[in-house]
Amino acid sequence: MQIALNARILQAPRTGIGHYLAELISALAHDPDLELSLFHGWGWSSSLPKATMPGYSRLTPLLRQIPGSYQARRWLEQRRFDRGRSATIDLYHEPSLWPLAFKGPTIMTLHDLTHLHYPSTQPAARLREIERRLSQGVQQARLILTDSQFVAQEAQHYFGLGPERFVVAPLGAAARFHPRSNASLQQVLQPYGVKPQGYFLCVGTQEPRKNLSLALRAHTELPETLRQRFPLLVIGMAGWERRQFSDELNNALAAGHVRLLGYLPDEHVAQWVAGARALIFPSVYEGFGLPVLEAMASGTPVILTRRSAMPEVAGAAGNYIESDDLHGLCAAMSHLVEDEAHWQTCREAGLQQAKLFSWERCAAITAHAYRQALGG
Missing domain, CATH: 3.40.50.2000 (Glycogen Phosphorylase B;)
Incomplete structure (x- = not known):
């Protein structure tokens, strides 16, 4: 199976979703039936990018003040996503809030509904874009991965979807987290x-x-x-x-x-x-x-x-x-x-x-969801 993964978030300093994606990609790489193509925002690659450290940009706050900046960036990302993508991609996995347009089978990961419960925790422009795009993404996805049963249940209720649309894939702890002397x-x-x-x-x-x-x-x-x-x-x-x-x-x-x-x-x-x-x-x-x-x-x-x-x-x-x-x-x-x-x-x-959690288990559940979405 050839899987397209939107890995653009890995270009930024890694927080929760970035760590999720990096660990998931590393664990999925051990599945001999999967071939991963990573979209990094500007083009495509088969290798995991290195983590970056944060740096202050004077441009970012200014861009947030420009009306339509999120939509413009989205339009550019869609064009880059379409350009250079292999024609043999079997499935597209969007690991964050809203998938890009893709004519084939799509899976998305819905990590939480923070924007719904605590809208004040999002910048206003980003909140408007989430509200506009997320429902479309949920409808586009054949299956929706969640990190917990809690999120699966609240998403079922909010979007009016049946439990068969959701797959719970709990996260793991990276190998660097262990007791130390x-x-x-x-x-x-x-x-x-x-x-x-x-x-x-x-x-x-x-x-x-x-x-x-x-x-x-x-x-x-x-x-x-x-x-x-x-x-x-x-x-x-x-x-x-x-x-x-x-x-x-x-x-x-x-x-x-x-x-x-x-x-x-x-x-x-x-x-x-x-x-x-x-x-x-x-x-x-x-x-x-x-x-x-x-x-x-x-x-x-x-x-x-x-x-x-x-x-x-x-x-x-x-x-x-x-x-x-x-x-x-x-x-x-x-x-x-x-x-x-x-x-x-x-x-x-x-x-x-x-010990009840591991990235290997998360990857195995995710790979099974890929096969399920493809009718296997």
Whole structure:
């Protein structure tokens, strides 16, 4: 089977969907029946591009202000997608929100419905384009892959589709996420003056949906001695609406108890995750919650909200809070610091839970969906 995959998102710094696509492509490459053609926005390739680091562009904010910029970019992408594509492509897989036009069988991956539940988390121009294009894409796709049963069920209800149109393909944790010895972490941690299991960690793009402000406020409420011993470190890009929690962030930074590490290379992220006392993930909505799985696979306990798809990922291994429960988050953080037996129990439970997920399994389910869409 020749499969066309829209891999344009891999040209940008990789966050959730980018990591999903990169790992999926690598795992699908082991299937001898599949031949992958990757569309990278300007043309076609058979090789996975290297991850890029973020860089500020003065042009991007200006383009967002131009009426019709999303539509113009879409038109250009469609032309490039059609140009140079092999005539023997059997199926097109769109791994993000809306497929490009393709006359043959199409599969799409619907990671979440964030735009529906939390429209304020999207820039206005992008939200309008999602609302215009997504319904068309859903109708175009023969099958719709989702990362979780939660997203499959809410999409069935929202679009009025039957369950036979959906295939749940849970994500996996990359091989770089595994338990590490304290000695192996020193090179990355020591320049920041922290020790293994000596800090709390948040991972994710800094945007309102991730609810970082709750983590900042909860950390501020901890006793002074705990804040000094266990600073809060934040990994991720600034996002599009950082000003929504700038007061909390600036105050915490000024106090020296919170540190922004920014966007880091993948291997460094894995080391920081493995070295944390706990991952704090207070997101209000996730279609899966990949950092939760990656932390558990690394032997790091997780504090998270009992919202959306996240209980499917963490199972009984999670330390659950409500998304607005400041005191509950403070208590969960203190418990993981002060009770070593509890910390160890959470660590072992997370390692066992993480074994239920893998990119090999995700790829196998995806390949089966390809064959199903083609009538095999």
